[in-house]
Amino acid sequence: MIDKKPTVYEEVLAAGYSRRDFLKFCGTMAAMLGLSASGASQIAKALETKSRIPVLWMHFQECTCCSESFIRSSHPIVADILLDKISLDYTETLMAASGHQAEKSLHDTMEKYHGQYLMMVEGSIPTGDEAYCCIGGRSAYDIVNEVADGAKAIVAWGNCASAGCVQAASPNPTGARPVHKVIKGKPIINVQGCPPIAEVMAGVIVHLLTFDRIPQLDGLGRPMAFYSRRVHDTCYRRPNYDAGLFVESFDDENAKRGYCLYKMGCRGPNTYNSCGVIKWNNGVSYPIQSGHPCIGCSEASFWDNGPFYKHLQSFPGFGIESTADTIGVGLGIATGAGIVAHAISTNIRKRKHTNKGEVKADIENPKI
Amino acid sequence: METLVSEELVRKVYVWELPVRLYHWVNALCIVALCITGFIIGRPPALQSAAEASFSYWFGTVRFIHFVAAFLFFFNFVFRIYWGFVGNRYARWNNFIPLKKRQWNEFVSVLKVDILQLSDKPILSIGHNTLASLTYFITFLAFILQSLTGFGLYAAMSTSWFPDLFSWIVPLLGGDFMTRQIHHILMWFFILFGLVHVYLVFYHDYIERNGMTSSMIGGWKFIDAEAHKAKPDDKTK
Secondary structure (H helix, E strand, O other), X not given: OOOOOOEHHHHHHHOOOOHHHHHHHHHHHHHHOOOOOOHHHHHHHHHHHOEOOOEEEEEXXXXXXXXXXXXXXXXXXXXXXXXXXXXXXXXXXXXXXXXXXXXXXXXXXHHHOOOXXXXXXXXXXXXXXXXXXXXXXXXXXXXXXXXHHOOXXXXXXXXXXXXXXXXXXXXXXXXXXXXHHHOOOOOXXXXXXXXXXXXXXXXXXXXXXXXXXXXXXXXXXXXXXXXXXXXXXXXXXXXXXXXXXXXXXXXXXXHHHOOEOHHXXXXXXXXXXXXXXXXXXXXXXXXXXXXXXXXXXXXXXXXXXXXXOXXXXXXXXXXXXXXXXXXXXXXXHHHHHHHHHHHHHHHHHHHHHHHHOOOOHXXXXXXX | OHHHOOOOOEEEEEOOOHHHHHHHHHHHHHHHHXXXXXXXXXXXXXXXXXXXXXXXXXXXXXXHHHHHHHHHHHHHXXXXXXXXXXXXXXXXXXXXXXXXXXXXXXXXHHHHHXXXXXXXXXXXXXXXXHHHHHHXXXXXXXXXXXXXXXXXXXXXXXXOHHHHOOOOHHHHHOOHHHHHHHHHHHHHHHHHHHHHHHHHHHHHHHHHOXXXXXXXXXXXXXXXXXXXXXXXXXXXX
């Protein structure tokens, strides 16, 4: 590894891209990040002058869908440069080295760039029995603590690393926890989604490279640029919602007309993500556009908020199909029955007093 | 029955001041409006229509009514808290939080007499009895929680500073879904409370014949003078 590292721009040129391609990439990224018109040149300048940041991309309990999503980004520079050239200090899935060589690469980077490298985590960390996830004979818990120690910032990719995803769903057999529940005292960016949108992932990396600080985050640690609006607010079917036009079942006429999927359990109104704007697979479509309700994959514990095709969560302990409304109606009937019983009892007592001539009982017997 | 209502036996007490009564009815109307619109929002009726979305906005209107009623409900409640510090003794905050032993004794006897009907001894409270007060205190907590979750959910679609004050509740509860779930469950608390509340007003009026129902309109209750004279620790004299 040479001491004077090439800048990102030099890497791009070396990979065979033209300056025009590079500037187009900068413009795309500026638009994705919601920067002003000068943003593109800011990004270009940063990438021209800054060398790549060493990145350690850790994989724990996960399905690699975040990596899969990332390499399918709409702009080739994203995958080619940001991942291939930039991030390859350590990533189990895509690195050429394996075994001891891979572990050596990890430790070399950690030592050489202590306090400078970025740690990117894909997957949750088991804390119940650490043996559930071991790499090179060491537990994920140990590794994540060791690597996080010298990290400048941590990017938690996807729902696993941000909220635990399916592994942390009830009953959470491995005691899976997201990164922010394991690591304290480091800036952590939760790039939510199962998986996150490729352009969102690229946008976060570019932001870190360009501005050298973490982007503005919301209350759950997600970058505001991509997670400040609900899928519902950016949904092209929203006018149908406001007009009260809803799909009642997947095979009805309303589904054909493209009405709102709210009553099919769409989580759009509860989910913060950019699906409605950036969309997926080079902007081709997103779940709602394909006729399926949003399942809220960028929200914590979305697996437990089931069933997916109902808008109310099933109520624990009362059977799979019962919701708060079922229980509410039941309690309402019980209350009504109680009222009737109480009213009958009241009348019997009152009649008894009247018959005995004790109408003024409350006056004659004043002491409590 | 008229013979019972003689001047010697019955004393008129001005219990509910005008601001309290206004608060009560504004609150009642808001809760009814919020429950109806909230129920529609949670489970919209199946209107099969071949219409284009651009010609209709009824669901948006339902939500608008919900939000307006929510603002009214919230500030009405804030006003009631203020009145709990400046109002008359029946409206005071310390009615609602049983800190004294006397209040707990009354609590137990209300439970025995009115709810379980084990005893025929009368309850001689003029304003709220302690059980009722404590129930209202719990509803106040529900008001707060409902306002927090409601405005927390609303914050995402508003650029105004006021709902933004509540936006912290959403991450605290783990996201919009759980916030919405709690908001929805609490609606049932309001419905159940309403049922029992209206029934008990009728019950007390029927048994105690003190004009409880109309007192929330006119403010006056008709108190059994003799019984209250016999009760030494009564503060109403």
